[in-house]
Structure formats: C-alpha cells, structure tokens
Amino acid sequence: VIEEDYHPCLVVVLAVSFLSSIFRIPFSFSRQKIPPRIYISISTIMTAETLSQTISQMRDAASDSSESLPTKVLEAWKTLPKDVRESLVSLERTSAQLKSVESMATFATTSSTSDDEKADGSSIEETIVEENEEAGTKTVLKPLERAPHNVFSFDKTLTQEKMQVNKTPAAVVTTKTTVVTRTRGWRNVFTLPISYDVNVIPHGTLLDPLNPQLLDSTGVHPEGYNRRFAVVDAAVHQIYGDRIQTYFTENGIDLTVCILNGGEADKRPAAVDTLLDALCAYKLRRREPFLAIGGGVLLDIAGMGACLYRRGVPFVRVPTTLLAIVDASVGVKNGVDYCCDPTGETYKNRVGSFYAPSSCVLDPAFIATQCQRNICNAFGEIVKLALVRSVDLFELLETHGPALIQAKFAPESNDNLKEIGSRIIDSSIQIMLEELGPNLWEYKLERCVDYGHTFSKLLEMVPGADIMHGEAVNVD
Numbered sequence: 078v079i080e081e082d083y084h085p086c087l088v089v090v091l092a093v094s095f096l097s098s099i100f101r102i103p104f105s106f107s108r109q110k111i112p113p114r115i116y117i118s119i120s121t122i123m124t125a126e127t128l129s130q131t132i133s134q135m136r137d138a139a140s141d142s143s144e145s146l147p148t149k150v151l152e153a154w155k156t157l158p159k160d161v162r163e164s165l166v167s168l169e170r171t172s173a174q175l176k177s178v179e180s181m182a183t184f185a186t187t188s189s190t191s192d193d194e195k196a197d198g199s200s201i202e203e204t205i206v207e208e209n210e211e212a213g214t215k216t217v218l219k220p221l222e223r224a225p226h227n228v229f230s231f232d233k234t235l236t237q238e239k240m241q242v243n244k245t246p247a248a249v250v251t252t253k254t255t256v257v258t259r260t261r262g263w264r265n266v267f268t269l270p271i272s273y274d275v276n277v278i279p280h281g282t283l284l285d286p287l288n289p290q291l292l293d294s295t296g297v298h299p300e301g302y303n304r305r306f307a308v309v310d311a312a313v314h315q316i317y318g319d320r321i322q323t324y325f326t327e328n329g330i331d332l333t334v335c336i337l338n339g340g341e342a343d344k345r346p347a348a349v350d351t352l353l354d355a356l357c358a359y360k361l362r363r364r365e366p367f368l369a370i371g372g373g374v375l376l377d378i379a380g381m382g383a384c385l386y387r388r389g390v391p392f393v394r395v396p397t398t399l400l401a402i403v404d405a406s407v408g409v410k411n412g413v414d415y416c417c418d419p420t421g422e423t424y425k426n427r428v429g430s431f432y433a434p435s436s437c438v439l440d441p442a443f444i445a446t447q448c449q450r451n452i453c454n455a456f457g458e459i460v461k462l463a464l465v466r467s468v469d470l471f472e473l474l475e476t477h478g479p480a481l482i483q484a485k486f487a488p489e490s491n492d493n494l495k496e497i498g499s500r501i502i503d504s505s506i507q508i509m510l511e512e513l514g515p516n517l518w519e520y521k522l523e524r525c526v527d528y529g530h531t532f533s534k535l536l537e538m539v540p541g542a543d544i545m546h547g548e549a550v551n552v553d
Contacts, residue, residue, distance in 0.1 A: 205229070213237055218264060227267055233260040271517060275407055275437045275506060280487075280495075283395075283440035284320045286327040294393045294438050295366045304331045306359050308352055308379050310339035310371025313397050316446050321370065333359050339375040341537070341546075344414045346428065352382035356390075366391035366435050372398040373405035373546075377429070380411025384432035391435035397443040399455035399486065400547060403462075403505040408513050409433040414538070425534040431518050441502060445487040450545070452482050457529075457547025459501065462508045465525045470504045473497060529553040 157165075205218040213236045218229040234257065241252045282288045295305055305325060309318070314336050325332040335355035337348055361367060369379030369392055376394050383392035396406040412429020416422075444452065456478060463471035477497050484491070486498040512526045533549035536542060544552075 221263075227265060229264045229266070231262055231264055233262070234258070235260070271409070271433050273433050273436050275510070276439065277503070278438060278440045280499075281440065281442035283438065283442070284317065284324050286324050289328075291324065291368075291395070291438060292328055292330065294436050295368065296364075296391070296435070298365075303329055304333065305368065306333045306335070306356070306361055306365075307368035307370055308335040308337060308355070308375065308382070310375040310397065311336050312339060313371050313375075313443075317370075317397075317443075337371075337375060337378060339371045341374060341414070344374045344377065346413055346415065348378045349381045349385070349413060352378060353386055356382065356386050361386065361390060363387050363390060366393050368393050368395060369434075370395040370397060371401075372396065373401040376401055376405045377411050377426075378413060380432050380434070381413060381428075381430060383434075384411060384430040389432065394434045394437040396437070396439060398447055399441075399444045399452055399502075400458060402439050402441065402444075403455065403502060403509065404458050406434075406437045406439065407506055407509050409517050423538055425538050433517070439502075439506075441486055441498070445485045447485065449482055449485070452485060454545040454547035456482070457545075457549075457551040459505050461529045461550055462505050462526070465528050466508045466512075467504060470501065470508070473501055473504075477501075 203220065205220075207216040207218065208214070214233060215236075216231050216233045218231045220226070221228045221230060237256045237258075239254045239256065241254070243250045243252070276290070276294070278288070278290055283291055292305075307321070309321065314321075314334070318334075322332060322334075333355075335352055337343065337351060356367070367379075367383070367390070369376050369383075371379075373396070376396060379392055379394070383390050394406045396402045409431050410426075410429060411432055412426035415424050415427040417424065417427075456474065459470070460474060463474055477494065480488075480494055481498050481501070484494060484498075486495075486502075488494045488498075509526060512524065516524065529550035531553055533546070533553035536544055536549040536552060537546060
C-alpha cells in the first residue's frame with residue numbers, strides 16, 4: 078500500500094496498531110512527531126465502539142478540508158483483506174474488555190485530557206475517602222505510585238461549627254459560625270510484622286550440649302562465626318553459670334556474659350545502661366540475637382536494652398522462674414521502674430516499650446531450683462488466669478496445686494503429677510497468648526488478664542513492703 082499519495086506515517090501507525098493488538102503490546106506516539114493531518118487518525122481511543130466513528134470522521138474531514146487526509150488514505154482500510162480487518166476489530170473488542178486497555182488508551186487521549194485522568198475524566202488512581210462525623214473531618218487519600226500500599230498524599234477538610242450566645246435585656250442572640258480549614262500532606266502506613274515462637278523444650282534438656290535448640294534459637298550465622306552474647310540473672314548464673322558456659326564451649330562457641338541482679342529493687346534504668354555498655358563493648362551486630370536468661374525482671378531489662386540498642390536488635394527469652402514462664406516471657410511488654418525526682422516516688426514499669434522477642438525457649442526444669450514461696454508467687458498469676466478463663470485450670474490447681482508446689486514441678490517418681498504440671502503450664506501460656514495476641518500493643522485497655530492489677534502495683538512499691546508480684550495480685 079505504499080504509494081506516493083499515502084503518507085508513510087499512517088502506514089506505520091496501522092502496522093504497529095495491528096501488531097500490538099496481536100501481541101497485547103501497548104504503544105504511544107508523540108503528537109509533536111506526527112503531522113496534523115495524520116494525528117486525527119490516532120487521537121481517539123481505537124476500541125470497537127469508536128472504530129467506525131473514527132473512519133466516518135476521517136472520511137468527512139477528507140471531503141471538507143484540503144488539509145485533511147485524502148480519500149485514497151481512507152480507502153487504504155478497504156484495501157486490507159477482509160479477514161485482517163475482522164481480526165483487527167475482534168482484537169480491539171477483546172482488548173477493551175481487559176484491564177490492559179487502560180495502558181493502551183493513554184496514547185490516544187486528546188491533548189485536553191490531563192495526564193492523571195482517564196478519557197471520561199475520572200482519576201486513574203483509586204482514592205480513599207475517610208469521613209469522621211464526630212471530628213468533622215473528611216480526608217481524601219491517593220496512593221503514591223512507588224509505595225501504593227504505604228504512602229498516600231491527602232487533602233483534609235475540617236469543618237467546625239461554633240455557637241455563640243449573646244444575652245441582652247431585649248433578646249438572646251445566637252450566632253452560628255462554620256469554620257472550614259483545609260490541609261494537604263502525606264500519610265505513611267506500615268504494619269509491623271510481629272511473629273515469634275514460644276518453644277517448650279523437653280524437661281531438663283535445654284542445657285544438654287547434645288541438644289542444639291538453645292544455640293539454634295540465636296539464629297543462623299555465617300560459617301566460622303563462633304561467638305554469642307548472653308545477659309544472665311545473677312542468681313541464675315550462680316546455680317547454672319558453669320552449665321551454660323559448658324554448653325557453648327562444647328559447641329565451639331565463645332560466650333560473652335553480662336551478669337545483672339534480677340531483684341525488683343534492681344529494675345531501674347541504670348540496669349539497662351549496664352546492659353547497653355556491655356552490648357557496645359561486645360559490638361553486637363544489628364541482626365545478631367542475644368540471649369536473656371533469668372526471671373521476669375531480667376527479661377524486662379533485656380527487652381528494654383534490645384529495643385534501644387541500635388534502634389532494635391533481636392533477643393531470645395529464656396525464662397528461669399515459673400512466673401516468667403507463664404507471664405513475662407510470652408508477651409511483648411518490657412519496662413523498668415522509675416524514680417521521679419520531683420515527686421520522690423517510684424513508679425512500677427513506668428518506663429518501657431512494646432518490643433517482641435525473636436523467640437522464647439522454655440524449660441520447666443529451672444523451676445526445681447526455686448524456693449516454694451517463689452512458686453506460690455507464680456500461682457497468683459495462674460489462679461488469675463483460671464478465674465477469668467478456665468474452670469478446668471482452676472480445678473487442676475485446686476486438686477494438685479499443693480503437691481506441685483511441694484515437688485517444684487519436678488516429681489521424680491510420679492509421672493501423672495508431672496503430666497498435670499505440664500498441662501497447667503501449657504494452659505496458662507495458651508490463655509495468656511490468646512488474650513494478648515489480638516491486642517499486643519494494648520490499643521484496647523479492657524483486658525481480662527489485668528484482673529488483679531488494679532492496685533497491686535501500688536502494694537509492691539510501698540517502701541519496705543515484703544510482697545511479691547503474684548502475692549500482690551492475689552490481694553488485689
């Protein structure tokens with residue numbers, strides 16, 4: 078069809094349009110590079126519905142204006158074989174039904190249509206409209222191209238109505254004023270990917286050098302990386318320090334230990350500073366987990382340190398008390414008590430963070446070295462869970478509690494009692510996780526696991542008061 082009376086640009090347009098329809102390839106042309114008499118043929122969306130209209134317009138333009146396309150150009154369509162023309166029409170109709178037509182349509186929009194609009198004038202980007210009648214705000218959010226699920230530009234309108242009443246001897250005048258303010262800006266939305274495992278290790282095997290579970294909990298490291306860091310409760314280190322060191326030595330690991338006191342009186346910001354100093358001296362890497370081995374106080378201090386050091390590093394909780402196993406180890410709260418200079422008072426857990434561990438490793442065998450009072454202290458929290466959630470757990474405690482306290486959850490010859498102890502621990506952990514899981518950041522303050530926590534913390538902070546946490550919860 079290339080003859081002297083046919084403009085080569087039109088031939089190219091028809092050929093590319095045909096090929097792109099077959100292979101579903103969107104294409105575009107710059108208007109500035111196409112002569113005006115040719116541009117009319119590609120300035121309208123070439124769908125099945127508009128194809129015949131376009132040909133009519135080209136025919137009319139050719140007859141009405143010398144600057145329009147000549148009749149021979151219009152007849153070029155007729156020179157194409159019938160099956161080719163039918164294929165073109167069929168492909169255009171199919172393309173119109175697919176989402177891909179949106180990208181193909183952009184080349185054919187007229188110069189009067191803005192870049193961010195479709196031919197019908199609607200916005201290409203989906204918008205989200207938020208209306209808060211109580212606050213009087215309306216926010217229109219538009220996702221940004223590079224981060225459509227996280228970053229949005231917005232236009233916010235705030236409508237406030239103010240009433241002013243003026244009383245005079247003659248009348249009461251009420252003035253109603255509507256104030257409308259507009260703001261533009263951006264919103265960043267990000268959901269933290271929180272996931273951590275609470276692992277129950279077979280009784281008494283955690284510190285067995287042949288059991289790799291403790292070492293594996295510290296993550297995967299490059300070959301030849303043979304060092305680890307652990308912060309350990311002073312009381313735990315006195316009893317288990319040699320076994321902990323032996324475990325890592327026999328596995329070819331050089332262990333660095335930071336020892337902290339784990340009493341309530343030591344739960345202060347100074348303890349966090351001591352841990353941060355040790356982490357800096359060790360030069361812990363950003364993605365390198367460290368171990369926290371001890372009771373609830375030590376785990377709280379370690380969580381604070383992990384949250385602060387390098388804006389957050391992973392850490393592994395290894396609870397060594399019954400209370401820590403069923404309570405402190407399974408949530409994401411960390412904190413220390415804070416002494417306020419202006420008031421002279423100390424506030425329990427007043428400074429803290431929500432920061433999840435990378436994992437928790439539980440071995441109930443540690444309970445065997447606790448005194449009976451500490452085990453009874455943990456029962457205060459377990460009884461709380463039974464009262465608010467589980468009749469079965471309450472009956473287990475009522476029937477077998479005294480025997481478990483006496484045996485320290487490690488009966489040597491009574492397998493049935495040992496199994497019941499495991500059931501109590503498992504049930505307590507599961508109830509706690511079920512209650513905390515959907516509300517980790519405590520957006521809802523009505524939490525049944527806070528039963529017994531109305532004034533118990535005040536009892537604990539009374540100077541000179543010899544009362545433990547679970548005991549205070551029981552009183553509460």
